[in-house]
Amino acid sequence: MTHLIPAPKSTAIRTTTARKYARKSKADRTLDIYAAAWSEFRHFAEDLRRETALPAQPATVIDYLTDLAEHGAKTSTIQVKLAAIAWRHRIENHPDPTTFEDVKAVMAGIRRTLGTAPQKKAPATLKPVRAMIGALPGSLIGHRNRALLLIGYAGAFRRSELVALDVADLRFSDGVLRIVVRRSKADQEARGQIKIVPELKDKALCPVRTLRAWLDEAGIRSGAIFRRVDRHGHVHGRLTAQSVALIVKEAARRAGLDARQFAGHSLRSGFITEASGADEESRHIMAQTGHASEATMRGYIQDAGRGAASAVRAAFGER
Numbered sequence: 001m002t003h004l005i006p007a008p009k010s011t012a013i014r015t016t017t018a019r020k021y022a023r024k025s026k027a028d029r030t031l032d033i034y035a036a037a038w039s040e041f042r043h044f045a046e047d048l049r050r051e052t053a054l055p056a057q058p059a060t061v062i063d064y065l066t067d068l069a070e071h072g073a074k075t076s077t078i079q080v081k082l083a084a085i086a087w088r089h090r091i092e093n094h095p096d097p098t099t100f101e102d103v104k105a106v107m108a109g110i111r112r113t114l115g116t117a118p119q120k121k122a123p124a125t126l127k128p129v130r131a132m133i134g135a136l137p138g139s140l141i142g143h144r145n146r147a148l149l150l151i152g153y154a155g156a157f158r159r160s161e162l163v164a165l166d167v168a169d170l171r172f173s174d175g176v177l178r179i180v181v182r183r184s185k186a187d188q189e190a191r192g193q194i195k196i197v198p199e200l201k202d203k204a205l206c207p208v209r210t211l212r213a214w215l216d217e218a219g220i221r222s223g224a225i226f227r228r229v230d231r232h233g234h235v236h237g238r239l240t241a242q243s244v245a246l247i248v249k250e251a252a253r254r255a256g257l258d259a260r261q262f263a264g265h266s267l268r269s270g271f272i273t274e275a276s277g278a279d280e281e282s283r284h285i286m287a288q289t290g291h292a293s294e295a296t297m298r299g300y301i302q303d304a305g306r307g308a309a310s311a312v313r314a315a316f317g318e319r
Contacts, residue, residue, distance in 0.1 A: 004060035037084035043240045046228060055094035061085060062106050067242055069110045071159075078110060122261040124248065124270035124283070125277075126317055129153050129279060132251035134206065140217055141229045145247050147214035148226050150207035152244065152310050154164040155179060155195040156289040159241040159264035165225045176309065177208045180292075193290050196308035200316055271315050278314035285311045 012269040044067070045053035045060050053060070061082070068078050088100040097103060124132070132149055136142040152162050161181050171178040200206040213219075218227070224238035245264035253259040268289070275285045285291075288308040313319055 024060055032089050033080060037081040038088045040240055040242070041081065041085055043228065043237075044242050044246075046230070047243045047246050055089060056085065056090060056097045058097045058100040059105050061097045061100075061103050064242075065103070065106055065110060065192055067245060069114055071242070071245060071265075075114050078107070078114075082107065092279070105211075121263040121266050121269075123273040124149075124153065124262060124266035125274045126251075126270075126315065128252065128255065128257055128262075129267075129270060130205065131255035131257065132248075135254035135256075136251060140233050140235075143210075143214045143217045144226065144229060145251060147207070147210045148239075148244065148247055149251060150205065150210050151179075151197065151269065152264075154197045154315070156268045156271040156285075157181075157195075158268060159244040162226075162244055163226055163241055164241045167220060167222050167225060169224075170211075172208070172212075175208075177211070189200040192287040195288055197306050197312055198309045200313070202316070202318070205316060274315040274317075275311045278317070278319060280311045280314040280319075284308060287314065 038280060041056075042053040044064050045056060048153055064085075065078060068081065073081075082098050086096050089096045089098075100294055103223040122128075133146055136146050148162065151157070155162075164182070165179065169182065171180070175198060177199075179195040179197065181193045181195060183192070197207050199208045211225075215225070218229075218235050220227070220235070226239045226243075228236040228239055228243070230236060241264065244267075248262050248264055248266055249259040251264045255258065272285060272289060276282075288311050310319075
């Protein structure tokens with residue numbers, strides 16, 4: 001496999017042969033990992049509206065490390081991602097932001113505390129979701145965030161599942177949206193799952209209508225559903241899982257809520273909390289969340305669609 005290393009700004013490595021040897025300074029596997037980690041960090045920086053990811057400001061790196069730690073990343077994983085940031089800056093002859101004392105202090109703190117029980121985030125139940133939706137702007141980003149929040153809540157999605165969705169995974173029919181989840185954390189054999197999202201009476205809170213509005217406004221006909229939008233309103237590539245947390249936190253801040261209490265997982269836990277509080281049957285909730293063994297699923301798979309739709313209506317207070 002050939003790995004493309006950006007041409008260094010230094011004049012020390014000028015020839016093709018020299019660049020070939022430079023590529024061999026890291027193992028192929030390491031280069032693959034660094035490339036993926038750098039791509040993730042770059043998207044994170046862009047989502048935060050930083051001026052640039054290269055060179056990155058120490059504050060951006062700190063925000064990234066904090067987000068990783070808050071969402072359960074292992075210390076070893078965070079250290080690899082930090083090494084990838086340092087490597088990219090060195091190879092481009094930019095000052096390495098990971099050497100700043102503030103960054104080192106945060107990383108040291110993560111090492112010391114990551115093994116303790118993480119602080120649970122607040123579930124985004126119907127009341128805060130309604131407040132978040134109401135505080136969003138009418139811009140293209142507002143359309144995207146509204147659709148992401150409502151679909152994430154109605155489908156009880158994990159962050160990784162939400163950002164992995166493509167247009168081809170959607171089926172609109174008779175007032176019901178069926179969403180194919182091709183693979184999830186709990187579905188390592190990729191059997192797939194279908195999430196059911198019905199149209200709701202409340203148009204402002206209807207996930208189906210808001211998703212259609214986002215796709216129409218963004219001109220998305222195929223490929224990734226949830227994508228980055230730059231400050232000029234141009235639509236780019238797929239969002240990352242970290243982007244979901246940032247969007248939830250920003251929506252909470254706009255709504256006057258404590259953004260520190262919310263994260264990407266808040267939508268999923270909010271759906272479960274709200275539907276359970278409405279006395280919806282556990283099996284209907286589990287039909288939407290996927291919280292079931294294969295043996296358990298067989299007992300209600302024939303009415304899983306009807307049950308999931310009932311759970312969504314309960315979570316939105318429309319029973």
